[in-house]
Amino acid sequence: MTDQLTRVFAALADPTRRDMVARLTDGDATVGDLAAPYAVSIQAVSKHLKVLEEAGLVTRSRDAQRRPVHLEAEVFDLMTKWIERYRKRAEERYQRLDAVLAEMNDHTTETELPQEGTAS
Amino acid sequence: MTDQLTRVFAALADPTRRDMVARLTDGDATVGDLAAPYAVSIQAVSKHLKVLEEAGLVTRSRDAQRRPVHLEAEVFDLMTKWIERYRKRAEERYQRLDAVLAEMNDHTTETELPQEGTAS
DNA sequence: GTCATACTCAACCGCATGGTTGAGGAAAGA
DNA sequence: TCTTTCCTCAACCATGCGGTTGAGTATGAC
Numbered sequence: 001m002t003d004q005l006t007r008v009f010a011a012l013a014d015p016t017r018r019d020m021v022a023r024l025t026d027g028d029a030t031v032g033d034l035a036a037p038y039a040v041s042i043q044a045v046s047k048h049l050k051v052l053e054e055a056g057l058v059t060r061s062r063d064a065q066r067r068p069v070h071l072e073a074e075v076f077d078l079m080t081k082w083i084e085r086y087r088k089r090a091e092e093r094y095q096r097l098d099a100v101l102a103e104m105n106d107h108t109t110e111t112e113l114p115q116e117g118t119a120s
Numbered sequence: 121m122t123d124q125l126t127r128v129f130a131a132l133a134d135p136t137r138r139d140m141v142a143r144l145t146d147g148d149a150t151v152g153d154l155a156a157p158y159a160v161s162i163q164a165v166s167k168h169l170k171v172l173e174e175a176g177l178v179t180r181s182r183d184a185q186r187r188p189v190h191l192e193a194e195v196f197d198l199m200t201k202w203i204e205r206y207r208k209r210a211e212e213r214y215q216r217l218d219a220v221l222a223e224m225n226d227h228t229t230e231t232e233l234p235q236e237g238t239a240s
Numbered sequence: 241g242t243c244a245t246a247c248t249c250a251a252c253c254g255c256a257t258g259g260t261t262g263a264g265g266a267a268a269g270a
Numbered sequence: 271t272c273t274t275t276c277c278t279c280a281a282c283c284a285t286g287c288g289g290t291t292g293a294g295t296a297t298g299a300c
Contacts, residue, residue, distance in 0.1 A: 006133055043290080044290080065297050073206075076203050163261085
């Protein structure tokens with residue numbers, strides 16, 4: 001699982017981690033702050049943060065004993081680029097399909113075939 | 121793992137499945153077609169397709185013995201909406217931060233404090 | 241130095257996941 | 271009917287993941 005895109009998708013496949021990312025759009029937070037809303041141990045939260053960090057979604061610095069967590073929003077672009085790329089390809093394909101169907105319809109009307117039942 | 125968004129992210133966290141989605145933007149394909157490029161059994165590919173189907177990324181119909189697989193691109197929107205929502209929040213925050221910094225700078229120049237060393 | 245705070249590392253546990261093989265169902269062709 | 275093709279289901283196995291607890295590290299306060 002060395003691929004960055006894989007790590008980002010995997011990191012966001014967990015509801016708790018998505019929630020933490022959402023929380024971090026309000027501003028940086030310490031591990032304790034982030035752990036507070038959840039019913040899990042602080043070690044579990046620390047693990048989640050490690051996953052987010054290895055995905056490049058988050059960076060951690062130091063402020064005395066605290067380890068402030070900072071959201072790196074640029075990584076989102078990696079996903080949006082992937083998604084948009086294939087969404088566009090899919091849409092283009094549907095447009096071509098529509099064009100083909102429209103052309104078929106044109107030919108049908110041009111050649112005047114009123115029996116709709118035969119058009120299987 | 122009942123949440124749809126979780127299923128979509130988890131489904132795309134696998135490189136093989138992302139590759140299959142990419143492949144399906146070229147058009148529908150059978151399980152055999154999709155399995156061909158990979159060095160895994162057809163059963164493994166069938167399992168991947170089940171994951172994609174449960175995430176709503178793909179639908180399967182029937183054509184004789186074949187089970188054509190069709191990409192459902194609308195589900196992408198679910199992700200883009202989530203991503204864009206928090207990306208915007210993050211950006212807005214940075215803009216506010218920039219504004220605060222700019223204002224701090226204004227006040228510094230207005231009150232004429234040339235000693236930059238004291239501005240900790 | 242000693243203690244408290246904030247956090248990470250390591251080991252373990254249960255369960256999900258991606259892979260395998262083997263058997264079986266559904267539909268077309270002989 | 272029997273066979274072949276295409277695919278799914280079931281059982282199993284190894285690995286990874288999210289959780290736990292316990293020990294250890296880093297820094298500030300006394």
